[in-house]
Every structure is written in C-alpha cells, then in structure tokens.
Amino acid sequence: MIRLFLICFAFSLLSPAYAQTKKAQDLYNQAIRLFGERRANEAIPFMQEAIKADPTFTDAHLKLGQLYEFTRRPEMALAAYREAIRQQPDKPATAAAYQSASSILLRQGHYADAIPYLERFATFFAPQSAQGQRIQRQLESARFGQEAVRNPQPVTPRPLSESLQTTPSQYFPVLTADEQTLVYTALKPEGDEDLMIAGMKGEVWSPPVSLSDQINTPENEGTPSLSADGRMLVFTACQGRRGFGSCDLYISRKTGDTWSEPQNLGPAINTRYWESQPSLSADGRRLYFVSDRPGGQGRRDIWRSDLDASGNWQEPVNLGAPVNTPYNEASPFIHANGRTLFFASDGHVGLGGYDLFVADSLARGWSTPTNLGYPINNADDQAALFVAASGTRAYYSFEEQKEGGSQKSRLYVFDLPESLRERVKPVSYLKGIIADARTKKPLTATIELIDLSTNQVVTRVSSDEQTGQYTAVLPSGGEYALYVTVPGYLFKSLSFDFTQRTKGEGMSLSVPLEPIASGKGSTAKETLNNIFFESGRFELESKSKTELDRLAAFLKTNPTVKVEISGHTDDQGSAATNLELSKKRAQSVVDFLTRAGIEPARIQATGYGETRPLVPNTSDENRRLNRRIEWRVL
Known part of the structure; x- marks a missing residue:
C-alpha cells in the first residue's frame, strides 16, 4: 500500500509531461490511461514505445520505472530510474526517481549504492520537513546496514525439518523449555491459519498435527505462546469468536492430553482495538503483547500485564521508551529467564523494514535495544524470534523475497552467536512427576522457586492433575529453594546453588510426597x-x-x-x-x-x-x- 501511494503520488506530481514528438506523447498518454485503469502490464509496451520515439523523454523513463516497480520487476525499474536521473539529475521533477531508486536498493540490501541517491534526494527538501526527516531515517538505516554487512554475525541458519513442511507456510514457532515440543502457525492452501504441534522423537521432529479441535476452527488462529511446561497457551484470533476488537487474545490450558475450550482474556487485555502477538513468561504469570490502543508511544506498541493472586489479568502497562517508538513494534518474546526481551521494530535503526532487537529488564527500566545484526536481520522484514531456555539456539521463520513474488515461509534454527549468548542469561529446567510416595498416584502440586537472597518467589507452577508432570525453570546466578507442596502431604524442599552456573541444562527429578x-x-x-x-x-x-x-x-x-x-x-x-x-x-x-x-x-x-x-x-x-x-x- 505504501508503494502504491508513492507511485500514485509520483504520477500526480509529474503530470502533465511533454515529449519532443507527438507520437511519443500519444503513446505516453495511452500508457497513463491504461495504468489509471489498473492495467499496468498492458501500459508497459506503450511506455516503451514512447521512449523509442523519444529517448530523451525523461518523464517516460520515470513512469516506465514506476510501472515496472508496480508489476514487481525491480531490476528493470531501477534501470529506468537511473536513466531518468542521468538525463535530468538536478530537476525537482527527478526527485521521485531518486526516491524510488534508493527504496529499491534498500529493499535489496544494496546499502552502499543507496546512500548517494538518498543524499541527493535529501537536497530537494528542508531538513526539518516531514519528508526530510524520513530521508534522514533511511540514510541512518543505509549506513547502519552497510556497517552491519561488513561485520556479520557468525550465524548459519538451517531448515528445522522437512517433516514440518506439510503446509504452504509455517511461522511464529514456540517451544517448551526442554525443546521437546514445538507449536507454530501453519498457513493452509485454502488460506486458513491453524496452530500445529510436533514432538521431538530422538533427534527428529515428528510429523505435525493439529494442536486441538477445541482451538483450531475454519477461521484463523495464530501467533501462539506457550508457558515453559507447554500446558498454558495464549494465541490470537481475529474472527469467528466473540471478542472485543479486530483481533483478540485467547487462553487455553492443557490437562493430560486435552486442551480446554479457549477463553477470551477479557476486557483488561482485549479492547475494541487490535491485540495480537502474545508472549507468556515461563511460569505463565506475565504476558507481553502488541496493541494499537491509545496511550502508547506510537502506532503499535508492546504492553505487559501480570496475573494477580486471584488469577485475573491486571491492567496492562505500556513498556514505554526506549523499547517502544513512535512507529511500530511487533512480536515480543520474553526469554525463560524473565529479563531478556526480543522483539521486532520498524522504529529503531536497522537494516530496513522490521528488524529484530534485544533489550534487558534492569532495575532502572529497560536497556537501550540492540539490533541483532546481519544476517539475522537483513533488508527484508524479520517477523519474530524464539530463543531456547538454554540460550544456545534460536528459532524463526524465513521468507525469501523473489522476483515477482515470494517464497513460502519455512521454520529455521541457528546457533546463537557468542556475542548474543552473553546477553541471554541462560536458565535450567527441572521436570518430572509429583506423586504420592506410597500409592504412586499423581498429585496436583504447587511448585515454587524462591530466591534465598530476597525471599521472593521467582517461579510458581502447578503439576498436571492427571499425570503429575511438571516443568520448573531454574535461573542462573543465585541460590534458590524449590518447594513442592500439596495439602495433606509433607512439603519437599530442594536446594540449588547456581551462583557459578553460566550454562543452562535440563534435569529430571520425580518427587514422591509423604502423606501426613x-x-x-x-x-x-x-x-x-x-x-x-x-x-x-x-x-x-x-x-x-x-x-x-x-x-x-x-x-x-x-x-x-x-x-x-x-x-x-x-x-x-x-x-x-x-x-x-x-x-x-x-x-x-x-x-x-x-x-x-x-x-x-x-x-x-x-x-x-x-x-x-x-x-x-x-x-x-x-x-x-x-x-x-x-x-x-x-
């Protein structure tokens, strides 16, 4: 839509245009008429003939470039723009050629080539004007992108598994703390989006299946988020369910192998505006999400809500600056450590479009977001990132742009480079079964992790009432007490000294509880x-x-x-x-x-x-x- 606006703006800006010959002018006018009727492909031959009739017809070169761009032929469009610039480099009418040429080069990641065009384009506008400021933002991105490409991150993305590619596109992957369960959004051939689940069998992902008939419908469900144990799910639905706005967030809980009927998260979270892209904390007691509701920093912002002792979501709080900008933030992901936030933004300086960033929750607030660098980010939009609890691997979806269209989105994984691992404080996890020590009957237990230095609860989860299974996240860098309690039973206490731990790991511990x-x-x-x-x-x-x-x-x-x-x-x-x-x-x-x-x-x-x-x-x-x-x- 933005590209169409710019093209239409450029057409209106430069019309009328005059050729040196009547034949060229007539052909030019015919091309303009066809484009006005949305017949761009038919317009192109007439514009080409107009240029043959008058090779110095600068406006025809410019319009041909716009027609090529509209029909998704960027290389041919770029050649046409460059010819228009060559013929009349200093005329205000050529500003549109500088604009379009630089935009194509930025989208292709050709930052060094884009910079001279942007610098020349900037001279047509006052520095403090809206257009002048927009060009300066593009220049910042071009210079940042040029430097990022010169100093790439040592990252080698690889497809997650062919067994997962059962639909045209897959995206927004999330995993449990042990990385044994994967949930993602799948786009089906008929255009329906559903949530799919796959399990790790040895070293191979099993073929995915629908997450649940309770959750998936003929309408769209997407952008899932899981608690660390995989038993709490928050997702987005935009139609087909009674809600408060254009898109709402819903929650479902798993008992045994069954997911509950999804419930709308209610008016504290959902409004008549747009809410989407949730991210649950490891214990499911804090929720991050994106909304365009009033009261934010920009268009779409990241918000946060906490679950109170009664199980109600509190009034959301805007994360504010420096995370949110006057532009758009998207797809937050809070790491299992509870302090490292990954998110996408088109408001922070990046390599073009949406880039991925990381920020840390500190005592004074959020740290200044850091761009994840190239090639994690590139000239295309980067939608979302999921980083494993161990801090060693990252999962995302990749969509390669191609001439005339785009490749279908696939799930990828890569090893997090050391520079980013140092930012991500890893966590370990403890999982097992809580059961009666004598009858072996599974128990619904409360598992709480307490920081011994502050006596504060770090994590609180429950075991599955049918299976007794639990997963608890154990942060690094402190001494912790873990308590397992069930009414009518002696509580179990465990001790973890992680003051020297720098790597996350998984531990299995089934806990038998003695009845009183x-x-x-x-x-x-x-x-x-x-x-x-x-x-x-x-x-x-x-x-x-x-x-x-x-x-x-x-x-x-x-x-x-x-x-x-x-x-x-x-x-x-x-x-x-x-x-x-x-x-x-x-x-x-x-x-x-x-x-x-x-x-x-x-x-x-x-x-x-x-x-x-x-x-x-x-x-x-x-x-x-x-x-x-x-x-x-x-």
Whole structure:
C-alpha cells in the first residue's frame, strides 16, 4: 500500500509531461490511461514505445520505472530510474526517481549504492520537513546496514525439518523449555491459519498435527505462546469468536492430553482495538503483547500485564521508551529467564523494514535495544524470534523475497552467536512427576522457586492433575529453594546453588510426597535442604529464613501435627563433638519455630550426630549430604 501511494503520488506530481514528438506523447498518454485503469502490464509496451520515439523523454523513463516497480520487476525499474536521473539529475521533477531508486536498493540490501541517491534526494527538501526527516531515517538505516554487512554475525541458519513442511507456510514457532515440543502457525492452501504441534522423537521432529479441535476452527488462529511446561497457551484470533476488537487474545490450558475450550482474556487485555502477538513468561504469570490502543508511544506498541493472586489479568502497562517508538513494534518474546526481551521494530535503526532487537529488564527500566545484526536481520522484514531456555539456539521463520513474488515461509534454527549468548542469561529446567510416595498416584502440586537472597518467589507452577508432570525453570546466578507442596502431604524442599552456573541444562527429578501420618509407626519425614550453618557452628544463617518460614506455615496449617527436628553430621571430628553440634543445630531450628508462634509442646529437638548417615562418608559430596536437618511427624 505504501508503494502504491508513492507511485500514485509520483504520477500526480509529474503530470502533465511533454515529449519532443507527438507520437511519443500519444503513446505516453495511452500508457497513463491504461495504468489509471489498473492495467499496468498492458501500459508497459506503450511506455516503451514512447521512449523509442523519444529517448530523451525523461518523464517516460520515470513512469516506465514506476510501472515496472508496480508489476514487481525491480531490476528493470531501477534501470529506468537511473536513466531518468542521468538525463535530468538536478530537476525537482527527478526527485521521485531518486526516491524510488534508493527504496529499491534498500529493499535489496544494496546499502552502499543507496546512500548517494538518498543524499541527493535529501537536497530537494528542508531538513526539518516531514519528508526530510524520513530521508534522514533511511540514510541512518543505509549506513547502519552497510556497517552491519561488513561485520556479520557468525550465524548459519538451517531448515528445522522437512517433516514440518506439510503446509504452504509455517511461522511464529514456540517451544517448551526442554525443546521437546514445538507449536507454530501453519498457513493452509485454502488460506486458513491453524496452530500445529510436533514432538521431538530422538533427534527428529515428528510429523505435525493439529494442536486441538477445541482451538483450531475454519477461521484463523495464530501467533501462539506457550508457558515453559507447554500446558498454558495464549494465541490470537481475529474472527469467528466473540471478542472485543479486530483481533483478540485467547487462553487455553492443557490437562493430560486435552486442551480446554479457549477463553477470551477479557476486557483488561482485549479492547475494541487490535491485540495480537502474545508472549507468556515461563511460569505463565506475565504476558507481553502488541496493541494499537491509545496511550502508547506510537502506532503499535508492546504492553505487559501480570496475573494477580486471584488469577485475573491486571491492567496492562505500556513498556514505554526506549523499547517502544513512535512507529511500530511487533512480536515480543520474553526469554525463560524473565529479563531478556526480543522483539521486532520498524522504529529503531536497522537494516530496513522490521528488524529484530534485544533489550534487558534492569532495575532502572529497560536497556537501550540492540539490533541483532546481519544476517539475522537483513533488508527484508524479520517477523519474530524464539530463543531456547538454554540460550544456545534460536528459532524463526524465513521468507525469501523473489522476483515477482515470494517464497513460502519455512521454520529455521541457528546457533546463537557468542556475542548474543552473553546477553541471554541462560536458565535450567527441572521436570518430572509429583506423586504420592506410597500409592504412586499423581498429585496436583504447587511448585515454587524462591530466591534465598530476597525471599521472593521467582517461579510458581502447578503439576498436571492427571499425570503429575511438571516443568520448573531454574535461573542462573543465585541460590534458590524449590518447594513442592500439596495439602495433606509433607512439603519437599530442594536446594540449588547456581551462583557459578553460566550454562543452562535440563534435569529430571520425580518427587514422591509423604502423606501426613502421625502416631506410632509414623515414618513420614523430609530433609530441610535449605537450612544453612557455618562450618562447626550452630547459629542459623539468614538465608535459612525461607525454609523455616515454610515449616512454620506448615505447622500452623496443620495444628494437630507434632514433629521431631533432628540434627545430623558427617564423620569429621570426634563423635562426641558431632553429637553435641547436631543437638544444638536442631535446637536452633526449634527456637526459631517457637519464636514464630509454634507451641513448644509440638516440636522437639534431637541430635543424632554421625550415627545415621544417608550415604557412606566417602567423599566431600556424600559428607555434605549427611550434614542435614530432618523433620519427622510424630
């Protein structure tokens, strides 16, 4: 539409035009008439004949270039524009030739060739005029693109899999944290867009199938976003469902193998304007999306909304500058680390059209976006990027522009270059099954990751009520406590020290939970893995508070339960010293619980020293496991 506007603008600007001969003028007029009737292909021979009749007819060269461009023959259009410029380089009427020639060269990625045309084109306008400023933006892009091409990123994109190419086009890929499940938008031959799903079988993607009959309809569904465990989906639908605006966002949840009927995200998220291109945080509790609603920085902006404790989406907040611009931002993707945002924009300086950028969430706000460079970005529009939780691979769709049309879009993957890996703080993931330790029945559990330095919840997810399966993202660069809780069961605590971790990895851990069972013969017990003491001392370290608060809350929720707090050591040092140390450590925990309001009669401290090792004291790691605090239901 923009190209058509420029062409029509140029025709009106330069008309009428006069040739040196009547024959050339008549042929020229006939071509203009045909173009006005939308018969551009028929107009071209008449314009060619007009030029043969009068080779110095500059306006005919210009109009021929515009006809070639309108019929998608850019090389022939460029040759015609260059001839018009050669004949009359300084006349204001030739400004349109400079404009069109530079635009073609920019679209082709020929930045160095475009710069002289843009510089000459700029001389026809005042620097502060709207057109003058637009040309300066193009010059910025051309110079940036020229430098980016000189210094390319070491990237080698490769097609994701031929088995996925079952429809004319595939785009907007998203994956689970373990990269074993892929969901994407597929364009069918009849023009319908559906969401497809494929699974990794060994090293090969399985043939894709429709995500769900509950989700896909004869109308269009697209731009999916998944939570890290693949059990929460937000997508866009623009017709066929009752909504608030031209395009709305919908949510569906997976239980077992079944997706729920999609629900509109409601009036806080959806408006009478355009909402699309969602991106869920790893735990599904924060949503980024694009909207053209009022109150933003530009035309289409990136917005953010959080899920409150009651499960309602809060009023969205505009990300503001420097992420959003007066122009268009698109397809946000928040990495599983929760702080690195990838997005597309035609407002930031790039290589032309929409480029991909990255920005980081900092204490003071968002960092200045960084262009991902060439060849990730090029002269074509780049729609979206998905970066794996590990920070090692990126997935996207690629559509190569061709003469007279375009190639169908395909899914591609590439290894993220080191310069970008340094920007993406990787995350690990933990997955497995939560089940009753005795009956093996799957349990619906709440899994929470707590930052021990701040006592703040980093991630909160639930296990599948039918299968007990869960996936929890574990950030790098800190010490974390992971809690698995189910009413009626002892909670499980796990400890992760990722202060030195620089690479993400996947870990499998199925968690059996002990049901609360008190009285004679009770064996229900757990290790408190996030209780910390200095070596040889019994004073609790401050980061133990998270764990102790959890235990106090458990005892308040279960007021009839009595527990034994037992201390254990390794075999280093004398047995008597270890026994005394274990008693004092257990008593420190009891003292904390008493101060937290737990009746002293419900808790007792016992020290076992080195007499009850979990594993043989044959290594530093084994000795670490034997130094522990346990709690047992009495």
